[in-house]
Every structure is written in C-alpha cells, then in structure tokens.
Amino acid sequence: MTTTNGLWQGDNPFDYSLPLFIFQLTLVVFATRFFVFILKPFRQPRVIAEIMGGLLLGPSVFGRNERFANAIFPLKSVMVMETMANMGLIYFLFLVGLEMDISIIKRAGKKTLSIAIAGMILPFLVGIGLSSLILVDDKSMSHPGYVLYLATVLSATAFPVLARMLVVLKLINTDLGKLALSTSLVNDVCTWMLLALAIALSEQNTSNWASIWVVLSNLAFVSFCLIVVRPAVTWLIKRTPEGKPFTEFQICIVLTGVMISAFITDVLGTHSVFGAFVYGLVIPNGPLGAAIIEKLEDFVSGLLLPLFYALIGLKTDISLISGASSWAFLFVVIPLSCVGKIVGTMLMTLVFQIPNRDGVVLGLLMNTKGLVEMIVLNVGREQKRYYEYEKSVLGNQIFSLMIIATLVMTAIISPIVSLIYKPRKRLAPYKRRTMQNTRLDSELRVLVCIHTPRNVPTMVNLLEATHPHKRSPICAYVLHLVELTGRASAMLIVHANRQSGGPALNKTQAQTDHIITAFQNFEEYI
Template identity: 50%
Template sequence: MVMDMQGGVILGPSILGRSANFSATIFPLRSIMVLETLANVGLLFFLFIVGVEMDHGMIRKTSQKAMVIAIACMSLPFHIGSSTTFLFNGETQVNHLSFVVFMGVALSVIAFRVLARIIAELKLLNTEIGKIAMSAAMMNDICAWILLALAVALVESNSSSTLASFYVIFSSIGFVLMLIFVVRPGIEWFIHRIPNGESFSDYHICLILTGVFVCGFITDAIGTHSIFGAFVFGLIIPKGPLATTLLEKLEDFVTTLLLPLYFAISGLRTDISSVNGKGDYGFFIAIIVLACVGKVAGTLLIALYYKMPFREAFVLALLMNTKGLTEMVVLNVGKDQKD
C-alpha cells in the first residue's frame, strides 16, 4: 500500500505531475477516468470483502470489557477530531455538522483487516488481547461506516432540507432491514438447495457479485455512499462455505490488482506542495499526534481500569491504533464530497 501511494505521489502533482506536458502525456483525462472507475470497483469489492470477513457472531459473544474498550477507543479520538473542526472555520465548503462527523470518523476508525493480519502473524488470535482487540475493532469499524454513511447523507441532502436528511437516513435504515429480512433469507435458501459436497457454481458467485453492484447503486441513489451498500451486503452473507468461496475467488484479485489502483489514484490526487508554511506543518503534525494519542490513551485507560497488566494494556492500545486502507477510504470519501 505504501509503495503504491508513493508511486502515485511521485507521478502526481507533488513531483512529476507539476509538468503539464508530463501529466497530459502519461495520464490523459480518458485514462484517469478509466483508472478511477476500476479503482472504485476495487473499493466496492474491498468493502464487500471486509463485510464478509466480519463474524458478527463474535459481537454477540463480546465481553463487557471489549465493548467498553471499543466505545472508549472510538469516542475519545472522535471527540478530539470533531473538536478540531473549529480550526477550519471558513475553509470548508460543506455543512459544519457533516464536517464534524467526517473529522471524528477519520480519527477514530480502525483498519480491521490490517489488525486481523497483525494479530494472526503475532499468534495472538487465541489470547485475551487478541480476542478483545478483534471484537472491539469489529464494533468500531461497523460504527465508523454507519457514521460515515450519515455524514455523506448530510452532505448529499445539503442540510438545506431537514426532510431530505430524514429521507436519506430512513431510506438507509429501510435498505439495511431489507437486506437482513429479505435478502439474507433468500441467500440462505439457495445455499440449502445445494447438495452436500457440491461447490457453488459460477452462476451463484456471479449472482452475489451482481448483488454487490446493485447494493452499491441503491445506497448511492439513496444519498449515502455506494461503499456502504457493499459493506452491509457483505455483512449479511452467511458465514460458511459461501463466504469462504467468495473470499477465495475475490480476495487475491481485489487486493493485488484493483486496490493498488486505488492507492495510486489517491497518490495522484495528493499535492504535497499545497502544505506550506509553519502553520500548516504544525497543524499537520498535531492532527497525527492527536489521532494516535486519542486511540492509545482511550484504550489504555479503560484497560487499566479493568486491571489489565500495564504491558498488556499498552500492547492492546497500540493494536487498537492500527491504521490502513480504511482511513484512506474515509479521507477520500470526504474529499469527494467537498469536490
């Protein structure tokens, strides 16, 4: 991810893209549109994969400790992020409430997939720290995507009409309920119709993948972001052979081909030269520090309250501060709404 981003930054307006001839030759408008389309398709399927990987059964088994830690490690950085919005007075073109939510989500979200892989590599999955971190991160991620959808809804309705905001919110709730009570039973029905020992056909897989696009289209039409539809659709996929098959067929293709395009496009859209002056750099550093301190402090304090040893509490706090693609998605969604 880092190398893909760096490549995009180098080719973008920060370095080589400063030359108009270079940009026009290497990245003409038509090619940028194609790359962005593929990148957005990759993002859609990535969020679907994230939803499929989440075991909501784990949430039902979550201990009170993990739940409180999840609330703490999200609420403190969320409040820190939302509190810094006053520094941007007059610099944003979106309504203040949605900007507050965007800032809060950007600082409080956790990269769930990255965290899961770190815990697996460190062989912590069966330890108390690993279980707490996974459960808390899962709840944190779900809340973050819901809040992000709310922020997008507020922007799309332009806050000029309270009725429009309520329409978007209640339509989104209706969409989620439809997936839970109509679509999920339908998927379970066709799963049970497949004889034991037989694998899912390409028709079934294509049907599910079409559902990803349909759900993305519906939520985009409602006024929330298309990734919200893909994520929720992934959440309602029953855990078992179907989920395993989908991950086997999709994960490598999405993570090795489509997602690097998303990182590269993000780099191409980044202009480091726009950050200039001591004030900008100071603010830039302050945001990074506050984002990390909020996560670490919120988790550490609650872990110590539950009488966890300091070393384990600190390790848990660092795990809950995991950053990755999720933050990039939130920031890009926010930038798209501003543009």
C-alpha cells in the first residue's frame, strides 16, 4: 500500500511507500544542506556537498548500520527513490541545456576548439591506459564500453559547475574566465556524444549493427529537434504579445516536451537525460527560458536532484577500496588525469601565446567534475554486459573508486586556483589613485550600483551631497545589478537604449526604465 492508516491504528509508517519516501527526501535534503553550510567557507561547489550528503547516508557511513539501512533505505523503497531521482535528473538536465548558450559553439574560434579537444585527448588516453590497473576479469577488460566509460569521466569538464565556480572565484568576467567557459561548453557537448557512444557499445546484445543504429537514430533525433522543435517553439514564443507573460498552457506544452524527448531517447537506446538535455539546448534564448527556469529551478535542484546524489551515495561503498592495488589506482589516476588535462591545455595555450600561468590555471579549471560525470558512472554501473547480463559494465569497486576520484579532483581545484592566481592585482590600475591627489577642477567619476528602485532615493541624496557644479563636475555611472536566470553565465551583456514609450518586456526591464528615468531627472535638476 502507498499510505498508512495512521499511527493510532498500529501501523508503522516506514512500511508504506509514501511516508517512507517523504522521510527519505527530508533526510536527504537535511544532509545536503548540512554539508553546503559546512563547505561554504572553503568555496567548494555545491556538487561536492551533495555527493558527500549521499555518502553520509550510504553504506560508507550510516548505511553500515544494518538497522538504519533496512529501516530508512530498504530494498523495496529503491524503485520509488530511483524513479523520482530520475525524474528530477531529467528536468535538471533540461534546465542545464536551457541555460547553455549554443551560439558560443557557433562563434567558437580555432583557439577555443583546439584547447577543448587537446584538453580531452590526453586524459582520455590516460583513462584507457589506467583501465588495465582495475581488478576485473580479463573478458571485461577488452570490452570497449567499459574503457569508454572510464575515459569519458576522466576527460570530461562540468560546464554548470565551472560556471558557478568562476563566479565564486571572481573570474567570470576575466579573459581567462570567458575562455574557460567557452572551452568547457565544447567539452561538455563532446562528453554527451561519448556517453551516447558508450551506451551504444554496451548494449550490442544482438549484432554489431545495433550500436550503429543507436548512434544514427540519436543523430536523427538531434536533427529533428533542430529542424522541427526549435522553429515550433520559436513560433510559440512569437504568438505571445510583447510584454505579456506566457500562459500556463504554453509552459505545460514545453514541459511535456521534456518527458516526450526523454522517452524517445530512452527507447532509442541512450539514456533519457540525453533527450531532455538536447531538448533544452534547442529552445531559443529569451523570456521563455527565463520563465521556465524561474518556475522550476528551486524545486528541481533543491528538492529532487539531491535524491540522485543520495542514490549515488547508496551505491558507493568506500570499504570496497581496500588493498594496495585499489589505493594505488586512486593515487595514480588523480594526478595523471589532472596533469593530462593541464599538459594538453598548456600545449595549445603555448601555440596561441597565452601566458604560462593562465595556461596552468585553465588546465586546472578544466578538471572540474560534476553531475554529468556522475551520470556517466551511474549509467555504466546500471548497464549490463551484453555477454554477461548479470554483471554490470562497471563493478561496485571501480564505481566507488571513480566517485572518490572525481570528488577529490573537483574539491582541490578551487583552493589551488585561489592560491596561485590573483587577477585582482592586474585589474586595479588605479589602486593608488585617491580623491586627495586629484585636481580640484577634475571630474569625479562615481559608480552607483542599484539593486531595486527602492535604492534610487538614497543614492540620489548621496550624489546630491557632493554638491557638483560646472567647475567640479561629477560623472555617475549607474549600474543596475540583476540576477541572471536565463543562462548559466553571462559572456557579454550589451544594454541597448530602447525607444521611449516602448513597453517593457518583463518586470526587470520595467525596473531598469524607472531607474534610468530617475537619474535622468536628477541630471536635469542639477
């Protein structure tokens, strides 16, 4: 049964799927938030806290207690958890695709493409070479899907995690940050292609033609999304009058398309998240994407996505990492993979005459891992060998080893980059310039930052207190700070003056108009 008759009827709520799932979800969210709070001073990305929350509840820590494991995470509840986690994963990857700006790939020059490909090749080769160190039977060692899963994880870069890390490190608007974002985006797209290929090679249970048909059918799906879905969504957007919000029916159509896309790619032989990701990519940039993200992001990323990390933690058992060979693998794979990324990246940065320090930092940033790598490992663990159906392509030991390796590789990046790279010194050409040293008749330049229209009167009063006049004028640069919700990162923002009297497209633009009008009136007043 799903629901209990109540405690007073003598029922144990943990014997019923709904109350048990609610308790599991609450426990997972609390564990995740605990590590987010603990790791915040260390500038660690949120994905680290979510993985550690899953490890805490899994067999590595609390799950070692059989009473806890059988009561809170019994085997019968795994199906419900896995279904909800995958639903959250589907919609989260849809949001990731929605936030990505694929025009960056179109505009990507020779430098970006060369650095991205070179940064993938060396760690990819390292993954192929290190696969021989894993203690599995000889037959699986020759399996191409097995090797491809490991090599893909080591060569991948997590674009969403890197974008947020660059914000924390205050590198998002530097030349290095922009290059890192565009490079990681190209890398991320290549990772999805490799994942689709790995799944195809793992499922060839009938003939070699099966893999080819999986790849071709998914290419056809991507083409269909570009040729049919994107124009259809564009038509839907154009039907909405300028400045009007999207209707509930329009939003539901787009969200239903996520499930249809996920179903199609699952039927075609790849993972369902691939369809959701591609569907998000083809939706045009604009107010529709911002509206969907505003409605979904907090619920999906804050409530449903931690369930996926909890499942990763339940499948990870650190106690399996025992023996000299297992620890040797960890101590070899982490440095070699990191060095492979750095060397491959630096080779191209030298060609394009980028400073050595920037090349090293860029290589370090390219080692950022995240959700996509967890998906690759999870798919590899769930995938069955075509010649031995009862066994997974990735065993429990290698799965646990790779989870710990990706966790460590991501955790060390932020502290190292903060230590060796200080861009603020280069961006402070006026650090010794003071008001006392300026001439009396020189112009005083002031940067005014506004969050909401409520800040305008205070800032106007502050500027008025400077008593500007013609002999000692001021020049105020007004900056309206707005949290971006339509994309994962802002590469360049150009504010074009609209014709006066034109309607505002959204609430933010209306606020900007009020702020600009207020300062224009102040300019005329003084």
